[in-house]
Amino acid sequence: MNNVKRAPEGEKAPLLSIIVPVYKVENYLPKCIDSILAQTFTDFELILVDDGSPDNCPALCDAAAKKDARVRVIHQKNGGLSAARNAGLDAARGAWIGFVDSDDYIAPEMYEVLYQAVQSTGADLALCDYAEVDEAGKPCPPMHVSLSEEELTGQKLLKRASGLMVQLAWNKLYRRAIFTQLRYPEGKLNEDLFLIPEVCLQIQKAVVVPKALYYYVQRGGSIMSGNKTLRHFDAAEAAQRYWECLVENAAYDALANAAQYVMGCVSRIYRQLSPALRKAPRSREMLRMQFEVVSRTRRYCTVPGGLWLQSWLLWHFPQTYSWLRDMKG
Incomplete structure (x- = not known):
């Protein structure tokens, strides 16, 4: 109490x-x-x-x-x-x-x-x-x-x-x-x-x-600093809920940006996980979720082709996607 x-x-x-x-x-x-x-x-x-x-x-x-x-x-x-x-x-x-x-x-x-x-x-x-x-x-x-x-x-x-x-x-x-x-x-x-x-x-x-x-x-040891764990996918979950809120309120002109934000959250967290955590069920679920969000966005508005392609690659070939992102810097 x-x-x-x-x-x-x-x-x-x-x-x-x-x-x-x-x-x-x-x-x-x-x-x-x-x-x-x-x-x-x-x-x-x-x-x-x-x-x-x-x-x-x-x-x-x-x-x-x-x-x-x-x-x-x-x-x-x-x-x-x-x-x-x-x-x-x-x-x-x-x-x-x-x-x-x-x-x-x-x-x-x-x-x-x-x-x-x-x-x-x-x-x-x-x-x-x-x-x-x-x-x-x-x-x-x-x-x-x-x-x-x-x-x-x-x-x-x-x-x-x-x-x-x-x-x-x-x-x-x-x-x-x-x-x-x-x-x-x-x-x-x-x-x-x-x-x-x-x-x-x-x-x-x-x-x-x-x-x-x-x-x-900005300091070391704060909640949002340090190595990423599966808990950090909470950010992607929150971004997904934000996207759903836009759909529920017919804010379709903001959906493409929100979908890119969802994909970016998943990508950033996934690439900072250890190899073992990348294989965890929640990691796979988040990879699938971001592609579903990007794909569903196309029902409501135009989605840049590059965004859809990156999302597809992240879902189906995450190691290749991560390698390409690391090469890009």
Whole structure:
């Protein structure tokens, strides 16, 4: 059972709840917490979810709560990132929700800028750009495509959800009502992509703030770094579900791009598996799945011939496909 530091009875609910899942990040957590407490937007509660961290993180969380009344702490048995976010959502009191990963940090004005954006446009969600930095805070080459300033319907945002800036949970401000019936899938990697299509379907309008207000720290030993295992095919499963969501909502003009995204996920993960794992039933199933997605896409829209050929080759001759990709570099 969760051990939650409760807010005092009768206390006015904050406007914003910022949820930070915490696990084995004792070297990064103080900077993360400090960046949140330094926000120019001050009407918030910070919910630190200690997900059974075995290091000094639980003590750091409790120390932060003693220093600042806006900090609430949940101590729970380790359940993974989704379970920690869900625990934060269950405890949140704010009308707006934000997420920050505990090894990252944010600009002082982040939530003020995002809140002003939703207030001035009537949007249900605001998303900002982010900067990729190393552990020393030095800029890294960006791995994502930025979006320009604009207002989008939920349907239009859904069509762009193969892009990282849309997928990610932590560069956004959400109207709390979005999560009334939604929670992150527990036990899965790439939980952001699993949920973002459903988020898009819950909103009328989103607004893009094309300014890097979030600092994503690239480090070794994080959930998404290191050698690939069969679990990493969760990304391909999430991409497949995204493709199905587009079909269900008749967003056919985005299907070819989504099919290419599915194939790319499977290809990237498969080529980083050990020879033994490449022979595993799940690997074969993912190879078959990506070809089925590309083939089915042709029922709804035009698919580039090169994409279909690559998909066919990956399904039927994966070793040859991998060799050709490695040769290409």
